[in-house]
Every structure is written in C-alpha cells, then in structure tokens.
Amino acid sequence: MRLDRIVVVGASAAGLTAAEALRTCGFAGALTIVGDEPDAPYDRPPLSKQILRGSWGPERLALRDQQTLDGLNAQWVLGVAAVSVDTEAHEVGLGDGRELPFDGLVIATGVTPKRLPFGHDLSGVHVLRTLSDAMCFRESLLASRSVVVVGAGFLGSEAAAAAREMGLDVTLVDPLPAPMIRQLGEYVSDRCAELHARHGVTVHCGVSVREIVGTDGRVSAVRLSDNSVVPAEAVLVAIGSIPATEWLIGSGLPLGNGVECDASCRAGTNVVAAGDVASWVHPGFGRMRVEHRMNATEQGLAAARTLLGSSEVFSPVPYFWSDQYDVRIQAYGMTGSGAQFRLVEERPGGGFAGLYGVNGRVCGALAWNMPRAARTLRACVIDRVPWPDRSLRAFGEQQVI
Amino acid sequence: MRVTADRDKCVGAGQCVLVAPETFDQDDDGIVALLTEAPPRERRAAVEEAARLCPALAISVTDS
Numbered sequence: 110m111r112l113d114r115i116v117v118v119g120a121s122a123a124g125l126t127a128a129e130a131l132r133t134c135g136f137a138g139a140l141t142i143v144g145d146e147p148d149a150p151y152d153r154p155p156l157s158k159q160i161l162r163g164s165w166g167p168e169r170l171a172l173r174d175q176q177t178l179d180g181l182n183a184q185w186v187l188g189v190a191a192v193s194v195d196t197e198a199h200e201v202g203l204g205d206g207r208e209l210p211f212d213g214l215v216i217a218t219g220v221t222p223k224r225l226p227f228g229h230d231l232s233g234v235h236v237l238r239t240l241s242d243a244m245c246f247r248e249s250l251l252a253s254r255s256v257v258v259v260g261a262g263f264l265g266s267e268a269a270a271a272a273r274e275m276g277l278d279v280t281l282v283d284p285l286p287a288p289m290i291r292q293l294g295e296y297v298s299d300r301c302a303e304l305h306a307r308h309g310v311t312v313h314c315g316v317s318v319r320e321i322v323g324t325d326g327r328v329s330a331v332r333l334s335d336n337s338v339v340p341a342e343a344v345l346v347a348i349g350s351i352p353a354t355e356w357l358i359g360s361g362l363p364l365g366n367g368v369e370c371d372a373s374c375r376a377g378t379n380v381v382a383a384g385d386v387a388s389w390v391h392p393g394f395g396r397m398r399v400e401h402r403m404n405a406t407e408q409g410l411a412a413a414r415t416l417l418g419s420s421e422v423f424s425p426v427p428y429f430w431s432d433q434y435d436v437r438i439q440a441y442g443m444t445g446s447g448a449q450f451r452l453v454e455e456r457p458g459g460g461f462a463g464l465y466g467v468n469g470r471v472c473g474a475l476a477w478n479m480p481r482a483a484r485t486l487r488a489c490v491i492d493r494v495p496w497p498d499r500s501l502r503a504f505g506e507q508q509v510i
Numbered sequence: 511m512r513v514t515a516d517r518d519k520c521v522g523a524g525q526c527v528l529v530a531p532e533t534f535d536q537d538d539d540g541i542v543a544l545l546t547e548a549p550p551r552e553r554r555a556a557v558e559e560a561a562r563l564c565p566a567l568a569i570s571v572t573d574s
Contacts, residue, residue: 126562152567154521172567402565403523410562428565430521437522437540480540484524 112213112379113138115416116201118191119217120144122152122402123384125172126409127215127416132181134417140183141209143201145190145218146239149178154402156243157264158432161271163247167240191218194360196377213416216357216368216382217409220350220400225259228321233328234344237264246345250275253342257331259318261288263431265347266301269310270433279310280339282331284317289431293440294465296450297475301433308434313339350400352386367398372422374412383412392424393493394443394472401429426490439483442473442490450475451497454482464489466496511554512574515542519568526560526569533557534569548574 115131117124120142128142144150151170159165178185186203193202194214201209222236229236233253235246250256250272258269261283269281285291287298288305305312313333320332321344331339352367361377363369368382370389376382382389384405388398399408404427411423430439448465455461462482465473471494474486513533515526522540526533533553535543549557554571561569 129562154565403525403563406563406565428523428525430523430565432521439522439540480522480524480536481538483540484527484536487528 112136112416114211115140115213115215116209116211117142117215117217118201119215119219119384119386120146120150120185120187121217121219121384122150122172122405123219123387123409123412124215124217125150126406127217127381127383127413128181128183130410130413131215131417134414136417138212140181141186141211142181142183143186143189143191143203143209145188145204146241147188148240149173149175149185149187151240152402153238156240157237157267158271160240160243161247161250161268162274167244170240190356192356194357194362196361196380212379214380215412215416216362216376216380216386217384217405217412218353218356218386220385221353222346223349223351225318225321225346225348228323228328228344229346230326231321231323231328232326233342234321234346236346237268238350246343249343250277253277255339255341256280256343256345257282257339257341258345258347259283259331260345260347260349261285261301261312261314262292262347262349263289263429265345266305266433267431268345268347269305270308273305273308273310274434277343280313280331280341281305281310282313282316282318282333282339284334285314287314288312291446293438293444293475294446294448294450296452296463297438297444297477300461300477304433304436311339313337350385352388352398354386369396372424373415373420374408374423375415379416381412381416383408387412389423392422397427399427401427403428426487436478437480438475438477439480440473440475441483441487442471443467444473444475448472449496453486454479462486464494464496469496470494471496511551511557512548512572513544513557514547514570514572515544516566516568516570517541519566521566521568523565525563525565529563530556530560534560542568 150172255278290298367388460478462476476483
C-alpha cells in the first residue's frame, strides 16, 4: 500500500526523529505530528539536572530551531492528546474531537510517571516528566528548606543531587537496598549511596513511604514504613513510569509492557513505535523497552525506515548516562541487577570502569567518570565476549566482585 | 561543509567518535574534540549521522 499520509503521535525526541527520518528517506506525502504538550519538541534529560538547578533556562532545551522545524513541512498539532486509534478505518482520534486519517502511523507517546496511591492532592508534591513539571518542582525547591525524594532510580537520584546543590536538606527514600540497584547492580549502587551520603543527602534505603503528611493542604512531612517521620516542604515522587498506551486500548495493537513490536519496531500493518513507549525484540537481548534518551533517537530512525518498507532489525547497543554532582555515569548494554559485575579499571580520583556478564557472556559496560573507558569497553558488549574469560585481562581486570 | 561541536552541551556519549572517528575525538573528560572544522565532502554522511545520533544535540553541520 502506498503511504500518502503519515501521522506521528508524540512530539518529543523519538517522534521528531522519526518525522525527520521519514523526510530524509524520501517520504514526500502529508506528515502530521501530534503532541499533547504545548511546547515545540524539547529535550528531557536536562530537566532533572540543569533545569532544576537553574543553570539553563527552558529555551536551551529546544531540540531544533524553528527554521529546521519549518523545513520538515509537517502539520503540527500541539497541546492536543491523541485519545484513540481505529486501525481498520485508519484514523487517530484527538482529544478535541478531530479525527486524523492516516496510511502510516508512528507511535511515540513516551511514558507517564507512576504516582503513589496517596498524597498527590497536597501542594508541594510533584512528579517530573515534562518541562512544566520541572518548572513547578523548581519553584517548590526554591521556596523550601527540605525535600524528600521518593524513589532512588536515575530520575530521583539526579533530582536529589540537584536539590542538594541548591542547598536543601535532601532525603532520598527507596524500598530497595541501594540507589539504582535495579539498573546498576549491587556494586555500583553502593558507590551511588556513598556518593549521595558524601554530598550530605540522607539516604534511606530499604524503607517505603507509608504516608505523605499534609498541613492545610500542603505537604509537611513523609512517614516511612519504619515509622520514622521526615519533615518535607517539598516531595518528588520518582517511582518509575508507565508506557503511555492507554489511548491504544481497543485498537487491536499488541499492548503489554508498552507497544509490543517485532524486531523491526513494527506493531501492526503500517504501524510502528519508537522511544520509551515501544518494546521490541532485540536480537541479542530479547524483548526489551528502553527509557533512555539515546534510544529515542536510534529507535525513531529505525521505526521510520521500517514504516517506509525496510525490514532491518533494530539491534542497538543501549546507551545511557547520568550526571550526579561531579560524577558522570555512562553505560552500554544491560547493566541490571541480574548480571554479575567485574571491576576492570580503577583510578585514584574515584573513577572506575567495569563489565557486566550474564549467561556466560559480557552483556554490559559501565564507567564512572571514565568516559574513554566507556567507549573501549563498549566493544566487549558488542562482541559479547565470553564471561568470565581470560581475554578480559587484556582490559586490565583487577579483581572479581 | 563546516562542523561545529558545542563542548558546553556535550555529554560525552562518544557516539560521534564511533560513527565519524576521522572528524571527532574525545578529550580526557570525554568531551567532544573536533579534529577538523571543515572535513572533506566524502565524510558528510558520517558527520550528519553523528549529528543525528548525538544525544546532546551538540553537533551542527552547515554548508560552507
């Protein structure tokens, strides 16, 4: 079937990249980009870093200048959410009642923050996903002396670091034993806990939040599962996200943990998905869904090519980074708590680099303030070097953790 | 073609060095180091790919 009209739902990194790739690959038909936020496409990683700290203004987040956006020759529908898809009639339903006909559809709606079952009605209690969320939370931080960050994943840990740098009393709470342990495993997460403690953050791991206490409609404290009460003038709930697929219920598209695509990011006939919302079958790692900035770009490109007829398999080496205080963590591949970790290199200043292995193969690499090492170790992930293996010694392996 | 790399925006992902090693390098802090501001025409595809992949949007390519 000839594609004359393509609708991209999601106007952030993945959707924008897909739209650009469609044009680059020769699609000359009608292109419509729908985004539920009012803003032109902007970059999200700085929200929990430079934007919270105030070192960047929102204008620095623009993913493209206006001239480049105009050059896409697309119709932009911003500030309006897509609420349904009819895959038989080939129409996307919008929140304002309009219907957009399509021959090809790109789904890039991202994720929405999970919320606690209580407390969000109090002022001073925040989530962090959008620019608007970040600006509200920053306002709250500027007016507060103390903040409790609930959830010590990447987002919570970065926000805790930013708040600490702003001079607040910061408490970081997580039911798991250490910050980012699910994403980085025991060894690295212990280093993360040390890092936050050294900068004066109170790290409360192994406890959950029982209650968010309010006074006159404003948050005043957080009660934890060990019954301790931590005063808080602001609270950030950063307990993970849910793929934004609610609008696809009833569409017939395969939904599970996100939009379930095949190995080429295809979700249905002339329907592809990309970015945080998309799960796909990685030839090396199996079915996965990646909520990282790099993947939004790479998968946006891949999904656009698939929609235009390519059957190329999407097999990236996932990459992410996190900035906390003066530390930059960079990682490739799979680095989760299901893998073993081995330290490969350590520097006097506190930098280190290591590899993760599972099922007899290297599956991930991580560097802590050692960016060049990150790139070197990436090769081990691509080659799926046997694990454990003598050849790792070539990289200066020092000890087994 | 002219290439610029914003060292202030760079997050040290190193994607540029992976796809266009003749044009980009990283310093010891991982920050992008431009090997040439005016790479030859045949490198254009690789340089544009680097700009597209850069997660910090630190690379721009213009016609000289």
